[in-house]
Amino acid sequence: MSLATGLRAATRTAPLVGRRAFQASSARMVHFLNATPETFKTAVANKEKVVLVDFYADWCGPCKMLSPILEKLTDSPEVKSGSGKALDLVTVDTDQHPTLAQEYAVSSLPTVIAFKDGKPVSKFIGAMPEGSVRNFLSTL
Known part of the structure; x- marks a missing residue:
């Protein structure tokens, strides 16, 4: 069987759901x-979503507590910003990229800055429980 024949056969038998998983929205x-x-820079320039930027360090205990909460909330399609926009998450290791941390005046970790329309609009510093993070998201 040739490669082209095999691909056509796989396409015919592949379920529709499998093909839809590769479409972006x-x-x-x-x-x-x-x-x-x-x-x-590319991620925060997205004008269709609210982008959360988590400035962290591997040695930071509170960062290790907050990161799973941010990942869980931004991974859930049900969780949206207060403006109804979907959420993206960007994490920045301040040890590897200190110039980004300096550019946004990050002096304590973790620091989370929310970007809308490519501009920082709000932030919080320190680890927070999930409910508090949800409240923060509802203000965006």
Whole structure:
């Protein structure tokens, strides 16, 4: 069987759901973990979503408590910002990218800055329980 024949056969027998999983939509949440400055700039420029940027360090205990909460909430399609926009998550390791932390005046970890329309609009500092993070998201 040739490669082309095999691909056609696989396409015919593949369920519709499997093909739809590869389509992108503006509602799909995206995580940019350990972002580089280039990835950071591209991600926060998204005007269709609210982008949460988590400035963290591997040695930071409160960061380790907050990161799973942020990942869980931004991964859930039911959780949206107060404006109804979907959420993306960008994480920035301040040890690897200190210039980004300096640019946004990050002096304590974790610091989470929310971006809308490419601009920072709100932030919080320190680890918070899930309910408090949900309240923060509802203000965006």
